[in-house]
Amino acid sequence: xxxxxxxxxxIVANDDITLQVEEGExxxxxxxxxxxxxxxxxxLFGLYRPDRGVxxxxxxxxxxxxxxxxxxxxxxxxxxxxxxxxxxxxxxxIIMGKEGGFIYDIKKAFRKIKEISERYGLSxxxxxxxxxxxxxxxxxxxxxxxxxxxxxxxIFDEPTAVLTPQEIDELMQIMRNLAAEGKSIILITHKLxxxxxxxxxxxxxxxxxxxxxxxxxxxxxxxxxxxxVGRPVSFKVKKAPSxxxxxxxxxxxxxxMNSRRVLGVKHFSLTVRSGEIIGLAGVDGNGQTELVEAxxxxxxxxxxxxxxxxxxxxxxxxxxxxxxxxxxIPEDRQKRGLILSEPISSNMVIKLFTKEPFSxxxxxxxxxxxxYAEEITDKFDVRSGEGxxxxxxxxxxxxxxxxxxxxxxxxxxxxxxxxxxTRGLDVGAIEFIHKQLVExxxxxKAVLLVSFELDEIFNLSDKIAxxxxxxxxxxxxxxxxxxxxxxxxxxxxxxxxx
Amino acid sequence: MRRREIHKPLEAxxxxxxxxxxxxxxxxIAAGCVFILCxxxxxxxxxxxxxxxxxxxxxxxxxxxxxxxxxxxxxxxxAFAFKTGLFNIxxxxxxxxxxxxxxxLAYYLPxxxxxxxxxxxxxxxxxxxxxxxGFIAGFLKAKFNVHEVVSTIMLNWTAxxxxxxxxxxxxxxxxxxxKSRPIETIHTLRADWITGLTGFSTLNYGFxxxxxMCFAVWFILERTTLGFNLKAVGANRFCAExxxxxxxxxxxxxxxxAGALASLAGLTYYCGYSNIMEMGKxxxxxxxxxxxxxxxxxxxxxIFFSAIFFGILKMGRGSLAxxxxxxEIADTIIATIIYxxxxxxxxxxxxxxxxxxxxxxxxxxxxxxxxxxxDTSPIESLTKEKFKVYAKEGKALxxxxxxxx
Numbered sequence: 060x061x062x063x064x065x066x067x068x069x070i071v072a073n074d075d076i077t078l079q080v081e082e083g084e085x086x087x088x089x090x091x092x093x094x095x096x097x098x099x100x101x102x103l104f105g106l107y108r109p110d111r112g113v114x115x116x117x118x119x120x121x122x123x124x125x126x127x128x129x130x131x132x133x134x135x136x137x138x139x140x141x142x143x144x145x146x147x148x149x150x151x152x153i154i155m156g157k158e159g160g161f162i163y164d165i166k167k168a169f170r171k172i173k174e175i176s177e178r179y180g181l182s183x184x185x186x187x188x189x190x191x192x193x194x195x196x197x198x199x200x201x202x203x204x205x206x207x208x209x210x211x212x213x214i215f216d217e218p219t220a221v222l223t224p225q226e227i228d229e230l231m232q233i234m235r236n237l238a239a240e241g242k243s244i245i246l247i248t249h250k251l252x253x254x255x256x257x258x259x260x261x262x263x264x265x266x267x268x269x270x271x272x273x274x275x276x277x278x279x280x281x282x283x284x285x286x287x288v289g290r291p292v293s294f295k296v297k298k299a300p301s302x303x304x305x306x307x308x309x310x311x312x313x314x315x316m317n318s319r320r321v322l323g324v325k326h327f328s329l330t331v332r333s334g335e336i337i338g339l340a341g342v343d344g345n346g347q348t349e350l351v352e353a354x355x356x357x358x359x360x361x362x363x364x365x366x367x368x369x370x371x372x373x374x375x376x377x378x379x380x381x382x383x384x385x386x387x388i389p390e391d392r393q394k395r396g397l398i399l400s401e402p403i404s405s406n407m408v409i410k411l412f413t414k415e416p417f418s419x420x421x422x423x424x425x426x427x428x429x430x431y432a433e434e435i436t437d438k439f440d441v442r443s444g445e446g447x448x449x450x451x452x453x454x455x456x457x458x459x460x461x462x463x464x465x466x467x468x469x470x471x472x473x474x475x476x477x478x479x480x481t482r483g484l485d486v487g488a489i490e491f492i493h494k495q496l497v498e499x500x501x502x503x504k505a506v507l508l509v510s511f512e513l514d515e516i517f518n519l520s521d522k523i524a525x526x527x528x529x530x531x532x533x534x535x536x537x538x539x540x541x542x543x544x545x546x547x548x549x550x551x552x553x554x555x556x557x
Numbered sequence: 558m559r560r561r562e563i564h565k566p567l568e569a570x571x572x573x574x575x576x577x578x579x580x581x582x583x584x585x586i587a588a589g590c591v592f593i594l595c596x597x598x599x600x601x602x603x604x605x606x607x608x609x610x611x612x613x614x615x616x617x618x619x620x621x622x623x624x625x626x627x628x629x630x631x632x633x634x635x636a637f638a639f640k641t642g643l644f645n646i647x648x649x650x651x652x653x654x655x656x657x658x659x660x661x662l663a664y665y666l667p668x669x670x671x672x673x674x675x676x677x678x679x680x681x682x683x684x685x686x687x688x689x690x691g692f693i694a695g696f697l698k699a700k701f702n703v704h705e706v707v708s709t710i711m712l713n714w715t716a717x718x719x720x721x722x723x724x725x726x727x728x729x730x731x732x733x734x735x736k737s738r739p740i741e742t743i744h745t746l747r748a749d750w751i752t753g754l755t756g757f758s759t760l761n762y763g764f765x766x767x768x769x770m771c772f773a774v775w776f777i778l779e780r781t782t783l784g785f786n787l788k789a790v791g792a793n794r795f796c797a798e799x800x801x802x803x804x805x806x807x808x809x810x811x812x813x814x815a816g817a818l819a820s821l822a823g824l825t826y827y828c829g830y831s832n833i834m835e836m837g838k839x840x841x842x843x844x845x846x847x848x849x850x851x852x853x854x855x856x857x858x859x860i861f862f863s864a865i866f867f868g869i870l871k872m873g874r875g876s877l878a879x880x881x882x883x884x885e886i887a888d889t890i891i892a893t894i895i896y897x898x899x900x901x902x903x904x905x906x907x908x909x910x911x912x913x914x915x916x917x918x919x920x921x922x923x924x925x926x927x928x929x930x931x932d933t934s935p936i937e938s939l940t941k942e943k944f945k946v947y948a949k950e951g952k953a954l955x956x957x958x959x960x961x962x
Contacts, residue, residue, distance in 0.1 A: 355799075357798065357799065376801065376803070377798065377799070377800075377801040378801030378802070378803070379801075380801075381800070381801045382801075387799070389799055394793075394795050394796070395795050395796055395798075395799040396796065396799070397793075397796060398789060398792045398793040398796050398797075399792075399793065400792045400793070401788075401789070401792055405785070405789075409789065409796065409797075409800040410800045410801055412782055412785050412786075413782045413786075418781075418782045421781050421782050421783060422780055422781055422782070423780055423781065423782060423785060
């Protein structure tokens with residue numbers, strides 16, 4: 060891809076970007092959220108047409124008008140959100156669109172799938188149904204789908220965002236296998252360790268422009284981060300020892316049902332004091348969602364009490380809790396956090412629009428709303444094409460998250476519940492958000508951080524609470540423990556047990 | 558208030574909902590022409606007849622607006638529910654409820670009651686009854702997760718049989734036992750001055766109520782916290798719930814308001830446009846209103862005009878018979894327009910394509926002019942005005958070049 064340029068309303072997404080990938084190479088593309096990585100790949104995949112520049116595949120100039128053209132050229136993409144039919148089998152998903160005639164030969168397909176699976180160590184059985192297999196396996200089905208179509212150039216868009224540490228290791232091995240067989244891999248990511256682990260070279264993009272191409276092995280993580288963000292980045296947040304005050308949130312003997320109508324949280328007790336960050340560590344799906352939803356009022360508590368600033372709020376409405384000063388950065392920013400079809404300005408007052416000065420006697424004051432939204436987007440550096448009038452859905456993931464965090468922090472809560480606040484964000488944004496959370500703590504607020512990433516937990520928390528199978532395993536001081544010990548607890552092993 | 562200056566780059570125009578709706582109408586009319594040609598008649602004569610039947614004198618215009626009155630109110634009802642993410646196809650039933658409430662009150666309230674008191678009573682009473690009727694569907698959805706499409710259809714039939722029972726029970730016409738006794742004109746929404754002005758047409762106060770409701774709906778949705786609330790629930794109920802908005806309450810409120818609007822349509826229909834209610838008749842307008850809302854892009858102004866347009870087709874079709882063209886052609890046109898409205902994505906991308914290619918031509922012209930002027934600044938940085946000047950200049954330049962060759 061040579062000299063690619065692509066413009067969108069208000070933004071030049073790609074400005075003269077050149078990307079060269081060799082056969083059998085794992086090539087990483089590194090860039091902040093909204094730097095233009097996805098746009099570049101969408102152009103390669105035929106979803107967008109470039110305004111300028113040419114694309115060459117195996118030395119021949121090509122025009123890619125749609126994904127089918129890309130397929131024909133042997134370009135395959137593993138999307139961040141899998142494109143699978145959930146109640147179909149693996150084989151059915153893979154051959155979809157490639158049935159080959161009115162009556163298809165499922166046996167032949169089975170054989171080919173098995174053969175590819177074994178060749179690259181994917182360990183996928185073609186007759187399994189998608190909804191019964193893990194996320195990691197679903198991703199491998201996506202990879203298989205590309206290989207089944209004889210793709211030679213594979214694009215991985217943030218492939219590790221949804222995987223557990225073990226699954227990430229497996230994926231890395233699969234990528235190495237693929238490269239060894241002569242496939243070219245383009246890896247889009249902002250996780251620097253992954254680049255160091257598998258990639259040979261790395262193309263760095265910043266704000267739509269090419270910064271440079273570096274050798275992954277000889278470049279340090281810090282150097283790559285600095286090149287991507289445009290300034291040195293610190294991975295450790297500086298923070299003074301905490302000065303915990305009075306209890307803000309007291310959860311006592313709480314049990315909550317999950318969506319399958321069984322107890323997802325069992326007899327859970329936890330206290331969060333003002334001026335401290337409690338990190339809730341645990342593997343995804345161990346009751347974190349249910350616990351947070353019960354505390355914020357989105358889910359009914361089965362038994363036990365939740366006290367906020369000394370008051371029993373177990374039965375209080377969500378609005379009541381918001382009003383008392385509970386801030387919540389939700390896990391799913393697109394489902395819960397924002398109304399994507401509404402402008403940023405409306406989204407910034409979604410919890411406050413019934414209050415003065417944003418409305419009086421039930422009438423909205425758009426001037427006040429706009430001023431308030433401007434204040435947040437300025438302070439939290441929320442970038443968008445048309446300012447506060449941009450629809451929330453048009454923002455990049457990082458900017459959406461910054462908008463939500465800006466909204467919650469600006470409302471000045473006494474308790475801030477942050478669930479996966481940096482999921483899918485780049486190091487620059489992560490650094491910014493971590494700093495904001497620590498600042499909240501230093502201002503005497505209580506912070507409950509829920510994260511599946513141990514790095515984040517250790518980086519920010521004063522104390523770590525570990526949840527496993529819906530039960531509290533232990534609460535430990537961050538300074539007196541290490542990742543290994545917490546990792547064991549996350550697996551449900553209590554101290555003293557072996 | 559300070560607003561940051563945002564540099565919006567020059568770009569091609571985007572197709573607006575108005576242009577999409579108008580293209581749907583044009584395509585529908587074109588399809589109508591084809592149908593008429595197929596049966597060997599002259600389409601122009603057909604459309605001339607429709608316009609003649611709907612608009613050729615004040616009485617006909619009055620009748621057309623009288624017909625449009627119901628359609629406006631039903632359109633508003635459907636659109637209002639739609640903004641909260643609800644599909645109200647119970648407008649027919651809500652109309653019946655509004656109509657029967659108004660008719661019974663008209664029958665029992667004393668004839669010497671001052672109109673200034675009588676009219677507000679029947680308006681408020683029928684809207685309240687409709688609100689309750691709509692609320693039932695909202696309540697079932699909020700509490701028991703019964704889909705509003707199912708419950709509103711059931712409620713249509715509940716209202717239908719209720720009316721079937723209430724007419725003989727309370728307001729039967731002793732001479733013809735399948736309909737209600739005609740309401741005295743003084744107890745309808747008709748006004749002598751309007752009737753006089755429009756040559757004894759069906760136009761009544763309902764039309765002004767419909768206009769007021771257009772403004773009211775716009776105001777509620779765009780200017781009030783209630784509207785913000787309801788739209789948030791419609792756009793993303795999970796986010797609304799998270800933000801502390803009472804989603805279930807919003808669903809009930811929205812259905813109640815939609816019910817009140819449709820019920821008001823029923824009042825204007827049975828106690829204004831007409832003055833009787835028949836047993837065993839489900840009003841079609843409840844379903845036509847869905848088309849009105851769709852074509853009007855769910856905006857009050859759009860609904861107003863699309864309702865009048867449908868009103869013209871519905872009133873004008875009666876005159877088609879004289880030309881030998883079946884009156885069903887008018888319904889066919891309406892149906893075709895709805896099809897085209899449903900394909901609005903295709904229409905929008907068609908217009909976007911045209912706007913884009915025109916913009917690109919302009920861009921080329923502007924570039925030519927800039928080369929000549931020696932302006933080396935990138936074309937992206939031009940202001941809109943400057944771009945226009947350059948484009949105009951470049952156009953002449955390119956034309957001159959072409960002629961030379």
